[in-house]
Amino acid sequence: QKEVEQNSGPLSVPEGAIASLNCTYSDRGSQSFFWYRQYSGKSPELIMFIYSNGDKEDGRFTAQLNKASQYVSLLIRDSQPSDSATYLCAVMPPSGNTPLVFGKGTRLSVIA
Amino acid sequence: DVKVTQSSRYLVKRTGEKVFLECVQDMDHENMFWYRQDPGLGLRLIYFSYDVKMKEKGDIPEGYSVSREKKERFSLILESASTNQTSMYLCASSLRMGTQYFGPGTRLLVL
Numbered sequence: 643q644k645e646v647e648q649n650s651g652p653l654s655v656p657e658g659a660i661a662s663l664n665c666t667y668s669d670r671g672s673q674s675f676f677w678y679r680q681y682s683g684k685s686p687e688l689i690m691f692i693y694s695n696g697d698k699e700d701g702r703f704t705a706q707l708n709k710a711s712q713y714v715s716l717l718i719r720d721s722q723p724s725d726s727a728t729y730l731c732a733v734m735p736p737s738g739n740t741p742l743v744f745g746k747g748t749r750l751s752v753i754a
Numbered sequence: 755d756v757k758v759t760q761s762s763r764y765l766v767k768r769t770g771e772k773v774f775l776e777c778v779q780d781m782d783h784e785n786m787f788w789y790r791q792d793p794g795l796g797l798r799l800i801y802f803s804y805d806v807k808m809k810e811k812g813d814i815p816e817g818y819s820v821s822r823e824k825k826e827r828f829s830l831i832l833e834s835a836s837t838n839q840t841s842m843y844l845c846a847s848s849l850r851m852g853t854q855y856f857g858p859g860t861r862l863l864v865l
Contacts, residue, residue: 650794674852685844685856686797730797732854739851741787741812746796 644669646733648745657754661718663729665745668712671736675707675714678730680747686730689716721752756781758857760845766863773832775860777845783855785848786828788812788820790841791859797844803828835864 645668655661665675674693678686692698692705692714704717714733718725728749732742761776777786787802789812799812801820809820817839821829828847832839842861846854 676853685859687856688853691853734852741785741799741802741851742854744797746794 644733644735644743646731646743646745648729648731648748650746651749652751653748654751654753655721657721657723657752659721661721661725661750661752663716663718663731663748663750665714665716665731665733666712667714667731667733667743669733669735669743670709670712672709672712672733673736673738674734675705676732676734676742677703677705677716678732678744680728680730682727689729718750721750723752723754726750726752756783756847756855758845758847758855760843760857760860762860763858764861764863766865767832767835768865769836771832771835771864773835773862773864775830775832775843775845775862777828777830777847777857778826779828779847779855780826781847781849781855782825783847783849784825785851786822787846787848787854788818788828788830789844789846790814790839791844792841800830835862837864840864 676691677689680686728747730747731745788800803822845857
């Protein structure tokens, strides 16, 4: 059973702080990892993806991947109230030809 | 830019009605997906399709069927709507089994 686990939150951080969102996955051979942001009442939108161990930066967002620990995280620097949303982690299974497996998401609240 | 559109943003139906939800993508994507999303349960895959006229069951196909007659269009059908099918329905598409792009969603209320 493929599983992607996220803390449901809410995770509350003050404006300007670093928000750290974590995700673990059960399928060791998983290939690629995706972070989506979903505002309340809206659909998920892709923030970034990562497939190599280490860090990948895009603006205020950094994705971190550790395949040995089966762990992927998303850091948001200089958090803004507009970052308040639910963040979904998604994992591509090892076969590469089946749909992404989504976590249930972590709700982030950035307090002004 | 990838564009995925869904036929309705909000829909109210009666128990027992047949309901059609339509999804169209304009990027020539091979794969299309239907999810429902409920509070605390996350995204749950209902059906997906990897080619025209091809379909695969997801995690919760019971009570639903799908149709993909053209590459750009994927329809979700509730044969006889029930109150427990009240939910947010999300369509997505992808070029390969990777990044999925979502439509705006249809919020369905079954009375």
